[in-house]
Amino acid sequence: xxxxxxxxxxxxxxxxxxxxxxxxxxxxxxxxxxxxxxxxxxxxxxxxxxxxxxxxxxxxxxxxxxxxxxxxxxxxxxxxxxxxxxxxxxxxxxxxxxxxxxxxxxxxxxxxxxxxxxxxxxxxxxxxxxxxxxxxxxxxxxxxxxxxxxxxxxxxxxxxxxxxxxxxxx
Numbered sequence: 001x002x003x004x005x006x007x008x009x010x011x012x013x014x015x016x017x018x019x020x021x022x023x024x025x026x027x028x029x030x031x032x033x034x035x036x037x038x039x040x041x042x043x044x045x046x047x048x049x050x051x052x053x054x055x056x057x058x059x060x061x062x063x064x065x066x067x068x069x070x071x072x073x074x075x076x077x078x079x080x081x082x083x084x085x086x087x088x089x090x091x092x093x094x095x096x097x098x099x100x101x102x103x104x105x106x107x108x109x110x111x112x113x114x115x116x117x118x119x120x121x122x123x124x125x126x127x128x129x130x131x132x133x134x135x136x137x138x139x140x141x142x143x144x145x146x147x148x149x150x151x152x153x154x155x156x157x158x159x160x161x162x163x164x165x166x167x168x169x170x
Contacts (some may be wrong), residue, residue: 011155013165019147023049025117026151027056029168034050034061036085037112038131038159041121044137049149050119053135054089057117063087067117075116093120131157 006139017023034040034057042050053068063078067089078087088111111128118125125130138150153165 009099009161011163011165012152013168014150014152015050015169017149017151019048020052021143023052023149025046027053027063028060030153031057031120033163033167034085034115035167036114037129038115039125039132040117041125041132041134042117042119043122043135044136044139044149045139048137050137052086053137053139054117054119057115058087058089061085061087061115088114088116089163090116090118091120092118092124103162123149129157131159133160 015026017026030040031054040055040057044050049069055067058065058078061078061084062080062082063084063086065076065078065079067078067087068076069091074092075088075090078089080086116128132155134154134156136152136154138149139154140146153162153168155161155165
């Protein structure tokens, strides 16, 4: 079943990142725009920088614990160290059933009180909310020495209608 169409036109910005440090810094900047209840979906090839971006988000949100790829545990909850929302970092690569499998994870936090970052979530978690930020990270395939990434951020729904994603390029 498809999620209902968001009532607002998407808000989009594109930028180029040339190093893992810049990807982490993008996460730091993006963290300033996030709030409890936000869903961030990350897409990109293996090694594109999804976890590096999430590491910056975690740092920017001031959460506990090292942000690492949750591939083998599916999801990790990083509680806030300063009263902000916890970060729930999900790797949906091995999930096939969508929201039912997400609910089976039995996360010990309320999704509306957390910032949820889902890697490989396309076709699996869109039903959580009409309001979400989709981040596509494109890199040269096959050339592992090329650090250049083209990042497209698309804000969907009312939540993102008034957010200036262009501020991330500054």
